[in-house]
Structure formats: C-alpha cells, structure tokens
Amino acid sequence: MTAADTTARDAPVRGSAQATIDALDAARDDQRRRAMRALLANPLLSSGHDDFVHVRRHAGWLREWLAKETGWALRVDPEVARVVKMPADDADGTRPAVTNKQPFTRRRYVLLCLALAALEKAELQISLGRLGEAVIDAAADPALAATGFRFALERRDERSDLVAAVRLLIDYAVLSRVAGDEHGYVSGAGDALYDVDRHALAGVLATARGPSTVDAGSAEDRLAAIRPETPPTDEGRVRALRHGLTRRLLDDPVVYYADLTEDERGYLTGQRSALIGRVERATGLVAEVRAEGIAMVDPASDPLTDLKMPEVGTDGHLTLLLAERLATSIGSAVPVADLERLTAELASRHRSWWRRDAAAPGAERELCRTALDRLTALGLLRPGGDREVVPLPAVARFALGGVDRGTATLEGM
Secondary structure (H helix, E strand, O other): OOHHHHHHHHHHHHHHHHHHHHHHHHHHHHHHHHHHHHHHHOOEEEOOOOOHHHHHHOHHHHHHHHHHHOOOEEEEOOOEEEEEOOOOOOOOOOOOOEEOOEEOOHHHHHHHHHHHHHHHOOOOEEEHHHHHHHHHHHHOOHHHHOOOOOOOOOOHHHHHHHHHHHHHHHHOOOEEEEEEOHHHHHHOOOOEEEEEOHHHHHHOOOOOOOHHHOOOOOHHHHHHHOOOOOOOOHHHHHHHHHHHHHHHHHHOOOEEHHHOOHHHHHHHHHHHHHHHHHHHHHHOOEEEEOOOEEEEEEOOOOOOOOOOOOOOOHHHHHHHHHHHHHOOOOOOOEEHHHHHHHHHHHHHHOOOOOOHHHHOOOHHHHHHHHHHHHHHHOOOEEEOOOOEEEEOHHHHHHOOOOOOOOOOEEOOO
C-alpha cells in the first residue's frame, strides 16, 4: 500500500474526528453563553436555576472573562453564584428594582436594607410579622430617624412597601415561602412563613469592601469608597476604560457617543471591533452600530432584558405608540401635556383592547408617565425642560415605516 493510499484511507477518520471536536467546541461555547446570559440576567443566581449547572461547569472561564472585560468578580459555590456588579454610572436611577410591575421607591430600598440586616440575625425560618417587627426596631435607630425616615407598619401602604421588599428577596431566592401569603398581611388579616437561605443572603451585598469599614461623609464619598480602586498608571487607566465601556454595552440599552468622555470615545474608536466582538461571542448579543452610538440587540426568543420593547398589554402597546410619535421629533423637546392628550385619544380608540380603567378620566396622566419612564429606561428619550421630554436617536428604530424592527429587543439588564 502506498503512502497516498494510506492518506486517502485515513482522511475520513481525520474528518470525522475534527467534526466531533468542532461539535464539542460548539456545545461548550453554547453552554458558556447560556451561563453568561443567566448571570447577567440574574447576578444572584441560585442552584435552582436551569443554567446553574453550566455556571458551575464553566466557573473558571466565566470568572476570568468577567474580571478581564468588566472588572466584576464572580463567586460560585454549590448553592449560589454571585456576580459582584458595579454599574457604569452610580447616578443612573432609570431602572429601579420592580415587583408586581411597581418600581421601588427610596422607602422600599431602605426597607430592603433593614430587612436584610434583620435576616442576618434571624433563624432559618421567619414569619413576615416577625420580620416587620424587626424592621420597625431597626427604623427607630436615632441615626436613621435623624434623616426623617419613619416606619411603623400602621398603614396599608407601609405594609405594601415591606411586602415589596420581601417579594424581591423571594425573587433573589433569599426567602422561600413555606406557608401563608403576603396579601393577607397587607390587608392586616394574615401572615406568611419563610425559609431563609443564608447562602443567598450572604451574596446580596455587592461591594468591593464592606460598607461598615467606610468612614466617609457624603453618600457620593461612601459610594466611591466601596468601589474597586483603579491603579494610577497608564495600564490602570486603559483597563478602567475597557471595564467601563464593556459594562455600558452589557448594562445599558444604548451607548451614545455623546454621553462618553473624550478618553472613552478615543478608546472606543480604536478598539470598537475587538470590544464588541468579545461581548457578542460571550453573550449572543448582536451590535447595532449607528452614527450616534451602539445598541446591543438580542435576537434570542428569550431576550436578555429586564424591559421588553415591544411588549403585549396596555402599557406595552401605549409605549410603542408613543415611541412612534416621538420618532418624528428626535432631538426636539416634546411637551408631556401633548403626549398625555395623545394617550387619552389612544385610550378611547383602543378601549376594546386596553384594560378597562385606561379610558377613565385622568387615567392618561399615569399611563403616559409609565410609558415615558419605560422609554427613558430604554435610552430612547431623556427628560427635557419643565414637563418636556427629548426623543433620542435610538427611538428611530420604532418609527412607523422606518427601520425593520423584526423581533429584536434592546438589551437593558
């Protein structure tokens, strides 16, 4: 047998082996993307999540990628995985926590912190009533009372706010309901019992150092103190630019060039392809690059986003219709009063499909506010002057007869 005959005989074997290797590599990459997407959507991920097994399996790769590209730490144990995320902009208040479609207020955030402090001292089970009593005791602290914060669980709205905090902790898998329900507690006629997951509880805090170790005056100084420090070197500066831009691409629905510093724009100009490529390969998101900025668009059937656009329901339909109107006035201030009148007209026109109270007198103000808050969170508009909003360039993708929207969703986690 000649060498040529041997080569010809072995070729199918080598081809089959390479196909197997390629298939295994593709499966590995798919698992890593699923794990990364799960962590971005749920930075505190419990072992009950479908993709937790992939996070455990690829923890080393995930930890290295996140540390290098974003500066975020990843902690993984048999019970929970925690991405210690640092936002690109501490002042961004457009995307608060949400339970039952209601955004968190300042009071709800304070109650969440007080509830977490109470749970640190609690047993493995606690009732909602007992948790409420512990929160009341904590709220009476003189230092907190000096800020004007008051909480006594005497009114229904106070009980509703506490329940909102508890439901967020249920979403985080810190609490799991054993008996009862929160509805009875809100009405003052019932209670609920929970198991406390101490692994998840320990993972809630996401800071580079413990807040109790910080001795700083203002809130801004305290926030700065719990963030990781950047070495004052050229390498540290470049790393900070890469981290900040990658965080924006992962977290923000749209990254506008106009919102970047001169250094950030310069870095992005030279590194855009490489930066975007790494994000796309790790997450499955696809970059939509325009003259004004970049949006990471998710073509998946289960989008990696906390706000979907478009979305079914009255609020989702109105948001889309207002976006179509705002797309005709990009860069120009639009009076909110005009949008409220349009909302009233739309509610009357669509009364057969929208929820019953949408057409009630005065309902247009709350409906419009909810839709505008949603568009602001999606980076499609910003507040203008007195009772005005300014549509931003990305809203053009929702223009009637404009760019084909397909099924893509702006990523906003």
